[in-house]
Amino acid sequence: MIEFKGVSKRYGEVVALEDVDLVIDKGEVVVLIGPSGSGKSTLLRCVNALETPDTGTVTFDNRVVQRTDGDVSELRAQVGMVFQHFHLFPHLTALGNVMLAPRLARERDEAHARALLERVGVADKADVYPDTLSGGQKQRVAIARALAMRPKAMLFDEPTSALDPEMVGEVLAVMRQLAGEGMTMLVATHEMGFAREVAHRVVFMDGGRLVEIAPPDEIFSNPQRKRTQAFLSKVL
Amino acid sequence: MGREFATRVGLTVLFLAALTAAFARSPYEFDFSPIWAFRVRFVKGFLCTIGATALAYVVGLALGVLVAIARLSKNIFIRHIGDFYVEVVRGTPFIVQVAIAWWGIASQIEGVESRFIVGTLALGVFAAAYMGEILRAGIESVERGQFEAAVSLGLDRRQTLQYVVFPQAIKRMIPPMTGELIALTKESSLLFTIGVVEMMSVAKDMKAKDLATLEALIFVAVLYLVITIPLSLLARRLERKLGEGRRSGVDLL
């Protein structure tokens, strides 16, 4: 469903991605782990053309992702994105946030939007503005918003890193549920418990490279690479 | 609110009484009666000030939008035109600009006769530099994440600006844009230098005839306050209503 082929990206001297090859199947949950600056965000952002690789190609559903493509908006609508800092629209209510994209695409489906808020457990907050929500509630509204266009895949960029510890669980629960429903997910996170439990495969990144790719039970109990071992011994 | 308002009104009356008492004690003999003879011209001047300011504001807004677009442009050539405009206009006094506009340019062109129109346009061109900056800063104050969240949902560039960026930016622009209207009201007094008959020019005429110079100036000052104080109150109200000027928990001093 999502395919990276020889993807590299630099910012001046900084290597963000180096020759990345990765195929993510439909319904698969892939978790990206790795130290800060290892390229996790950049990798995610290449999928919906927030970043453009210097070399190599990213394909989504057999279509090459290109920022200059006239249909890039249509492609982006098929990929939900959840950010570390939520980026809810402050001038719209929770429901307004979820409804904006469908409304502009002329799919005025308020029932669907309300059902999504229900699904992430914030139905009672439909009519409030984001500044009165807790961090966990904000992120759950953001997930509902990302689901509003009925995407085929979801990208999560450290969705719990900006949350107070007591709110991490409620967001991960929503993500776990999504994974259980067969959503294709690419998740950058420092939540090793979530990776162990939900991921089909875990990718360890360092210096823009995919250092090791393995199912969670293998990578956590028996990492093959030295750098993976060093990283895991620090975070586990 | 009600109590604070009453206190404010009371204090204002007190200040005015103190000012009046101070004036009354001065050796200068105040005589506001000559102003009455100029009443028709003062009314015309008052309307001229409001008209010139309002028109200049509209011109400034239209040009200001272009300035903001230019300064936000990806094209370095266009961006430089915007920067150049802002730097030149903000870097020179309006009194010089309006003199160049009238004596230097407009009066050399045959058929151009209205000092009011030339002066007002000059004021609009002047205002555009400041308003363009307010508009640009407002748009740039919307964080990048908002833009990214919007396009990630499949909104195109136009939709992102219209439904996500502008609604947030406009909220932040309204208070400084009201401030600009106040500034422009005062700046319009300089139109008297090219012979536009606005409020200041009437006071000037009275001075030329040696009639109640100080009284006329005080009267003009009061007329400006009649325009600017309601605007200032409006600005504060809008600011409070839009929640951006919400008092932080910290009390300075």
Ligand SMILES: Nc1ncnc2c1ncn2[C@@H]1O[C@H](COP(=O)(O)OP(=O)(O)OP(=O)(O)O)[C@@H](O)[C@H]1O
């Ligand atoms: N817009 C940018 N301009 C310059 N350098 C950038 C930019 N975005 C990312 N980088 C650099 O690219 C490298 C990879 O960044 P990236 O954000 O993808 O890492 P990450 O794994 O997501 O890190 P973190 O855990 O801190 O989010 C880093 O060294 C970062 O400093």
Ligand SMILES: [Mg+2]
């Ligand atoms: Mg990151």
